[in-house]
Amino acid sequence: MTHVEFTMNRIITTICLAAMFAGNIDANAQDLQSRIEKLAFSDAASQAAVSICAIKTDGQKIVDINSSMMLVPASNMKLISTGAAVHQLGPEFRFETTIGHDGEISEGVLNGNVYIIGGGDPTLGSTDSIATPLEKVFSQWHAMLKNAGISYINGRIIGDGSCFGQTMEEPTWLMEDIGTYYGAGTTGLMFYENMQSFRVSAGAYVGDSVNITPSYPETPWMDFRYNCTTGENGTGDKLFLYTSDLAPIAEVRGTFGLDRGAKRLDCSNKFPEYTCAHYFKEYLNRNGIACDSIGDFRLDRGWHRRGEIKELGKTYSPQLRRIIFETNYISNNVFAETLLRSLGRKMNGDACYESSYMALDKVLTGLGVDTSRGARIKDGSGLSRQNYISSDFLCRFLLGMMDSPHFEHFANSLPSPGSKGSMIYNMRKYSDDIKSRIKVKSGSMNGVRCYSGYVIPTDGGKEDVIIFSLMINNCTSSTAQMRNLLDSIMAELAKEN
DSSP states (O other): OOHHHHHHHHHHHHHHHHHHHHHHHHHHHHHHHHHHHHHHTSGGGTTSEEEEEEEETTSOEEEEESTTOEEOOGGGHHHHHHHHHHHHHOTTOOOEEEEEEOSEEETTEEESOEEEEEOOOTTTTOOSTTSOOHHHHHHHHHHHHHHTTOSEEEEEEEEEOGGGOSOOSOTTSOHHHHTBGGGOOOOSSOSGGGEEEEEEEOOSSTTSBOEEEEOSSOOTTOEEEEEEEEEOTTOOEEEEEEEOSSSSEEEEEEEEETTOOOEEEEEEOSOHHHHHHHHHHHHHHHTTOEEEEEEETTTBOOOOOOSOOEEEEEEEOOOHHHHHHHHHHHTOHHHHHHHHHHHHHHHHSOOSHHHHHHHHHHHHHHTTOOTTSSEEOOOSSSOOTTOEEEHHHHHHHHHHHTTSTTHHHHHHTSOOTTSSSTTTTTTTTSOHHHHHTEEEEEEEETTEEEEEEEEOOSSSOGGGOEEEEEEEESOOSOHHHHHHHHHHHHHHHHHTO
């Protein structure tokens, strides 16, 4: 055999082997597609809108079921807001809160106002495990005033949340959501995640008034009205708070079932800046610095600035990597909206939603994600029903995140099925080996169930990761049925690597 014949035989053999290998890949992909199609169009989702995409890290699609169809993603939006934030701002980024004063200090008396100038810290006053305890924060602020020689404030404590502008909520949110804790919206100075809690219990008989009183935080300026009655057994909790930041008036409407146990009802507080100022004033009065009044830029305009603000110091939020972890694990809307609006503030100098969308588009483009197709984004949390995303877009975004220098922090923020948080009830019948290899964000609201994330290979490297997005809308099946269906699809994907 000549050298030329030998070389040609090697080339032919290589081509044949490559063709056989490609044929096996195609056959495997076709088999996976067939198995998942059978699950996706089973009775549980037979009348629903379904969009499923799964890809390898080279961009090859291994499952494609209506992957270009744009659907409501619910909390899968948090993948985009947390990923973009950690990529752009970095995992060590912290939100700042600044303490300052105007006027002059004379013999321990501040003839001026104290300012709590928010920088968007969503954890201030929160009871979340990552938040700095409120007493510790207040003690730091107190020390700043003491170090400045202030023992009496002849002025007001002003809660300043103006860095996020005047609008708390995305305009497309539903009215019934805006009064809930998950629709509280964001401000530059937040407090207790902008929540208002109530104690609630049923009346003695159907038709009686519901027993309801505000619990925490104290908001004595609020005029709470109650137009809610005790419903029949089995009617559940259908109480909603209707409120706005236009006036300190809010009304609880709806019914509360006779057989329901007493509970804490968490709603929204549209004046968190004022609330923060109130609680800090009370702290100061208990700890040797007297002050009689408070104010903020929206609720109380009966004050005036007395010259330039002199900065006394800052306190800081937990690191961003901890905030995105909490955002994705428990699906925290306030945290997610803060991340989106902070992109607008940091990149464009304006935290309004339109500015934030422009900033987000820049980040996504920088990650190599084509934003011209597959996405219409209307908030950072997924609360808006005017968000429309395709499973193809979510997969392309998740693929782009793998090239981010902060991808590890992003991936670690995604829970595995069966772990604590929003995925705690998923895949209970599957082995820990399968569950631990899936990192996924859930998204759900009425008629919507979505899961998107990564399947990590048992062996192999980055090139063997499977990226997936499972989206179902307009579904009338039970939560348990949909959870089991999507769990089965994730299990099929996990079997591939």
